[in-house]
Amino acid sequence: MDAQEIAELRELMDYEGRRKGPPEGYPKFPDMPAGRYNSEEFYKLEKEEYWTKVWMMAGHMDEIPEVGSYKLWEMSGEPMLIVRGKDNVARAFYNTCSHRGAPVIQEAYGQAKGGLACKYHGWTYDFEGNLINLRDKRDFVDLDMDCRGLFPVRTEQFGKLIFITLDDDAIPLREFLGPVASQWDDFDFANTRLVHHYTWNLECNWKIAMEANMEVYHVKSIHPDTVDAGLDYRKNVNTLYPHGHSRMVAPTPEAVLAAMPPKPDHIPEIESVGELPRTTTYSFHVDPNLVSPMGQTLFPMLFFWPDGLRKTKYELYWIGADWGDGEMPQEWKDQIDYFNVVITEDTQFGDWIQKSADSIAFKGVPLCYQESRIYHTHENIDRVIGLNKVPDHLAVKQVLGEDWIYPNDSKLRLAESEKMKQAAE
Ligand code: FES
Ligand SMILES: [Fe+2]
Missing domain, CATH: 2.102.10.10 (Rieske [2Fe-2S] iron-sulphur domain)
Structure with missing residues (x-):
């Protein structure tokens, strides 16, 4: 990532922190139909027309x-x-x-x-x-x-990283990843190593589980003793990419950064990782089912696999800088233990939400601006399935126009015009 992009992201973080509402012109999200989480009809569409193409x-x-x-x-x-x-x-x-x-x-x-x-x-x-x-x-x-x-x-x-697709006509992987690919190049996936790999079973639809990792609106409520202190959620910047992918960048508060002890010498680093993943929560979502908060030493890649309409296999790959011979650093084991506490917090409501989703009380899902990455991926699911194949009672409306998808991002234009206005005053 070059200096200009970093500067733009810093600018956007400030803009997010001071805005009084969603950016001017940002679409209001129509409720997402409940059937996307509770109907065999939609599950079958996903299995047959979505997972077979990504x-x-x-x-x-x-x-x-x-x-x-x-x-x-x-x-x-x-x-x-x-x-x-x-x-x-x-x-x-x-x-x-x-x-x-x-x-x-x-x-x-x-x-x-x-x-x-x-x-x-x-x-x-x-x-x-x-x-x-x-x-x-x-x-x-x-x-x-x-x-x-x-x-x-x-x-x-x-x-x-090994990817597969069931679609012989799918575009090449790098093209599918789009702007995510060039950012991932900084993480040196050819040389970083697999540190740990395990799977949890969850009793909810795969999207319920995944979506807990695609917004920071929940952080104050369910991570008060863990994630909250290290992440300024009000300055979080969401970037929406083609093919349903997205990224969030939420700054670590200055005081937290200043209080961090220096990294011990024996912990290896991925040298090519830039400034932002070192000083923010820097997390990608890649359709269909990957969420990865990335960093310069050790980071998890989280996958949410449908195992039935109401069951998910939650798979975690931990990727680390090459630590040479011998055992990996003890600190990484502690980091994995800590993260498992965080994901226990993130997954705690999955089965409860599924029960609700199966009840008559659950009519649909109203999402706010902070949850735009979730809406974006749902729009993409319908596009991949084929807009003409998703019945009206299950479809999300396509409201996120090109203005809000990278490389366009009207937020930047708004942030700049606000700054110019301030300068003129
Ligand atoms: S050799 Fe494989 S089924 Fe007979
Ligand atoms: Fe969380």
């Missing part, structure tokens, strides 16, 4: 560290495996043997030598998914081995 992060190369290392991946609801090839590239395939559909792998993680052998009758595939060996080939008539490889899934990497 890029999903399916893993980290450190999970499959050697040639032939593999992992099972079923978060999308489809049975898949991901394997590191001889060229050190990750490839994803359906975990579906081309003979009679037995699983090629069953373990969460494993290491293959030479190939992946199905345990049912021994058909064996190389790490590029080609069928390379089968027993008693003489008993199959005209079997064309070239046509009997594993069914591939489109895969791309962003450094060591």
Whole structure:
């Protein structure tokens, strides 16, 4: 991020702090229909028309560290495996043997030598998914081995992050990430390391769980003893990007920054991370289901996977600067423990909200300006599904015009004209 962008963001933080209401001309959000959280009809639309078209992060190369290392991946609801090839590239395939559909792998993680052998009758595939060996080939008539490889899934990497899409026509990953990609370059995903990875099960719709991480309006109420002191939520700046992505930047109060002890030498840093992630809460949302508050040493990437209309798998990947040999810093274990307290606070109402969402009391969701990232992602969900496919009783109205989507951002124009007015007075 260059100096001008940093200056603009600082300006916008001041603007957010002093504004008396939403920016002039900002759309008022119509209530979002309750059915988006409680209806099988919308859930089916999401599964069939949304999740099948987006890029999903399916893993980290450190999970499959050697040639032939593999992992099972079923978060999308489809049975898949991901394997590191001889060229050190990750490839994803359906975990579906081309003979009679037995699983090629069953373990969460494993290491293959030479190939992946199905345990049912021994058909064996190389790490590029080609069928390379089968027993008693003489008993199959005209079997064309070239046509009997594993069914591939489109895969791309962003450094060591592994993404997949079920859509062969999807735009390339970097284009999908848009302006997020160039900012992520600062976090050196090719060299940072996987520190920790675990999954929680939640009893609510995936969007209920995810949306707790997409606004700071809740901070005063549910994080009074944790996040609140370190984040000036009234100066938070939301930036909306194409494809439903967004970013929030909320400054850490000066007094908190000043009181921070210097970082001990043994804690490594991602040198290329700029000033803002070091002095703010700097968090991205990437559609469909990623939220990541990023920093210069250790940071989490949070994923919210639908596991049924009313169930979510909440998956956390912790990414850290390369700490060299040996154990990671003890301080990071403490940081992860602390963050788990924060996410317990964030997730505490999920099952309660789901119960409400299933009741007649829950008619719809009125969102305020601070919650614009949530509305933005819902608009995008409908666009990806197809506006003509979402019935009126489930649709959100498309009200966020181009004026409010990056690189346009009318807030900046308003902040500047306010400043000019002040200077003239
Ligand atoms: S089902 Fe895999 S070898 Fe028969
Ligand atoms: Fe929170």
